Amino acid sequence: MSENTIAFIGGGNMARSLIGGLIADRHPAVGLRIAEPDAERRDALTRDFEVQAFEDNATAIRGADVIMLAVKPARIADVVRELAPHIRDQKSLVISVAAGVRCADIDRWLGGESPVVRAMPNTPALVQTGATALYANEQVTDEQRDLAETILRAVGMVVWLTDERDMNAVTAISGSGPAYFFLTMEAMQAAGESMGLDARTAHLLTLETALGAARMALESHEDVDELKRRVTSPGGTTAAAIGELEGGDLAGLYRRALQAAAHRADELGHELGDQ
Ligand SMILES: NC(=O)c1ccc[n+]([C@@H]2O[C@H](COP(=O)([O-])OP(=O)(O)OC[C@H]3O[C@@H](n4cnc5c(N)ncnc54)[C@H](OP(=O)(O)O)[C@@H]3O)[C@@H](O)[C@H]2O)c1
Structure with missing residues (x-):
């Protein structure tokens, strides 16, 4: 240092x-x-x-x-x-x-x-x-x-x-990004609770899964698409969930969300620079 x-x-x-x-x-x-x-x-x-x-x-x-x-x-x-x-x-x-x-x-x-x-x-x-x-x-x-x-x-x-x-x-990806993952964790935890898990169990399982997935993706030589494919057996439980998420156009939703954040960052840059 x-x-x-x-x-x-x-x-x-x-x-x-x-x-x-x-x-x-x-x-x-x-x-x-x-x-x-x-x-x-x-x-x-x-x-x-x-x-x-x-x-x-x-x-x-x-x-x-x-x-x-x-x-x-x-x-x-x-x-x-x-x-x-x-x-x-x-x-x-x-x-x-x-x-x-x-x-x-x-x-x-x-x-x-x-x-x-x-x-x-x-x-x-x-x-x-x-x-x-x-x-x-x-x-x-x-x-x-x-x-x-x-x-x-x-x-x-x-x-x-x-x-x-x-x-x-x-700004759209990493600056604001932690909030998107918190939102996803919140949604997963709520879904777990709606299926009967107690709040603490749903919370811990969600957070440890997020941490494990991020660590695995960082340490792996494979890209995330391949890691996803490996845990998604045809006709299995993960495939059922992924089908729902893709059917709801998750990728399109993220594209629009990040574009909105980037657009707002650009607007703020102009407003602040005018001082
Ligand atoms: N937090 C984040 O996640 C994050 C991420 C990326 C970038 N940033 C950037 O980091 C900067 C600071 O954010 P922050 O979350 O740390 O804000 P913050 O907690 O409000 O800290 C700013 C500090 O500066 C003090 N301050 C205000 N006017 C001052 C002056 N004239 N001279 C010296 N100190 C003054 C504030 O005191 P008072 O409260 O009394 O006004 C406050 O203690 C922001 O520009 C933000 O865009 C933050």
């Missing part, structure tokens, strides 16, 4: 996951600085991770090699404009996890020609099994790309995008 100083602006859910991951990855706590307006949240971060927490953003970023923007998307423009002179002086790398906010807009708010990495992590980062896509603008050096990747890899796997427009599809 790098010895670089990383300053977080915003000490909420995403910052907490990343800080937890970095500490677990043996990043020195002394190299992590957090700006957070809420005193209770500041105290909790200091208590839980022994990091330095500040009320003032400009104080938190002093001397930082990397500045992680982890406030809500609607606040990014004001935060970046306020810190721009300090960030330019220090030549810090800016990494934004804000959904929908484009690199070009952050660069413009910084005054132009600044290194900016945009990241789209997801909530399983909380348990170090996140999936993050990264995109770097032209000002980001190879060393800074490595640094950004190292930070986000502390909470899961990382992929790089060469076209920032793909962030909308990433």
Whole structure:
């Protein structure tokens, strides 16, 4: 893990996951600085991770090699404009996890020609099994790309995008994706209960099956279509269920759902960039 100083602006859910991951990855706590307006949240971060927490953003970023923007998307423009002179002086790398906010807009708010990495992590980062896509603008050096990747890899796997427009599809698949699986688990659990299982049994069987299927698919050399085929004997129980799901056009439903999420991500990018 790098010895670089990383300053977080915003000490909420995403910052907490990343800080937890970095500490677990043996990043020195002394190299992590957090700006957070809420005193209770500041105290909790200091208590839980022994990091330095500040009320003032400009104080938190002093001397930082990397500045992680982890406030809500609607606040990014004001935060970046306020810190721009300090960030330019220090030549810090800016990494934004804000959904929908484009690199070009952050660069413009910084005054132009600044290194900016945009990241789209997801909530399983909380348990170090996140999936993050990264995109770097032209000002980001190879060393800074490595640094950004190292930070986000502390909470899961990382992929790089060469076209920032793909962030909308990433948002639709992995950014919003955990909710689709929670919805599926909810539906499976309810179906199990409707057939007489008690809630706890239906819950555990559903979750362990989801975990087992994901782990098996990740560890297998076969693609998921082949894994599905292997558990679906003609005329068997799985075939009966799959027939119902395909009859309800599950693939079409997912295509339309992900297109709706990507479309909304694009709309948000335009709305946020107009600030
Ligand atoms: N959570 C996710 O799954 C996820 C996934 C991908 C990307 N993201 C992105 O991560 C970012 C943070 O999300 P989150 O879920 O961590 O939100 P969050 O829990 O609300 O955390 C944001 C924190 O920033 C603080 N804050 C507000 N204004 C500030 C300012 N001017 N300076 C410093 N701190 C300020 C907030 O305090 P107050 O509450 O007092 O305003 C809050 O503690 C968002 O941009 C989101 O798009 C999140």
